[in-house]
Amino acid sequence: MARNKAFDETQVLDKAVELFWSKGYNCTSANDLVDTLGLSRSSLYDTYGDKHALFVKALKRYKQELGGKLIEMIEQTEDVKATIAEILQMIVEQDRTAINPKGCFMVNTAVELSGTDPEIANIVNGNRADIEKALQTAIKRGQEKGQFSSRHDPIALTRYFINTFFGLRISIKFNNDPKILKDIIEVSLSILD
Incomplete structure (x- = not known):
C-alpha cells in the first residue's frame, strides 16, 4: 500500500526552482537539494527522480509560472511600447x-547547459519561441495602431527585443549601475521611434 506524501510537491518544486536559479545546475549538490528542500534523499528521488529530472521539472515550472505571466502581459497590452518599457524596467528592478x-533562470540555464543538453535546450528554445511569438504579434499590432514606427520589420524588432531582454539579464549580473541600465533601456526603446 502506497503511503501519502507528507509534503506539498509544488512547494518543494518552487524551492528547487529558487535553489537551481541561484546556484545553477552544476553547482547544486545532492546535499544542497536535501537541505534546501527539507526531504530525505529517498523521498526526493522517489518523487522527482534524479537531479536532472528535478532540474527539468523546476525549469518547466519556471517557464509555466514566470514565462506564462510575461506572455500574458504581452498578449493583453493595449500599449505595446509601454509594455516593452515595463518589461525592461522589471528586469532591472x-x-x-x-x-x-x-538574473533569469532560463537565461542562466541557456548559458550553462543548452550547448550540452538537448532536453534542456528544447525547453529553453521553447520558452524563447513562446515569448517571441507573443511579442511579434504585439509589435505588429502596435505598429498597425501607430503606437510606434513601422520602419523595422516586426520579426526583426521582436528578435532585437528578445536579445535585449536576455542581454540585460546577463549584464545586470555583473554591473548594476543605474545610469548604465537606464541608458540601455532608453536606447533600446528609441528603436521604436
Whole structure:
C-alpha cells in the first residue's frame, strides 16, 4: 500500500526552482537539494527522480509560472511600447538591488547547459519561441495602431527585443549601475521611434 506524501510537491518544486536559479545546475549538490528542500534523499528521488529530472521539472515550472505571466502581459497590452518599457524596467528592478543578482533562470540555464543538453535546450528554445511569438504579434499590432514606427520589420524588432531582454539579464549580473541600465533601456526603446 502506497503511503501519502507528507509534503506539498509544488512547494518543494518552487524551492528547487529558487535553489537551481541561484546556484545553477552544476553547482547544486545532492546535499544542497536535501537541505534546501527539507526531504530525505529517498523521498526526493522517489518523487522527482534524479537531479536532472528535478532540474527539468523546476525549469518547466519556471517557464509555466514566470514565462506564462510575461506572455500574458504581452498578449493583453493595449500599449505595446509601454509594455516593452515595463518589461525592461522589471528586469532591472528584479536584480538591481540584490547582493547577488540571480538574473533569469532560463537565461542562466541557456548559458550553462543548452550547448550540452538537448532536453534542456528544447525547453529553453521553447520558452524563447513562446515569448517571441507573443511579442511579434504585439509589435505588429502596435505598429498597425501607430503606437510606434513601422520602419523595422516586426520579426526583426521582436528578435532585437528578445536579445535585449536576455542581454540585460546577463549584464545586470555583473554591473548594476543605474545610469548604465537606464541608458540601455532608453536606447533600446528609441528603436521604436
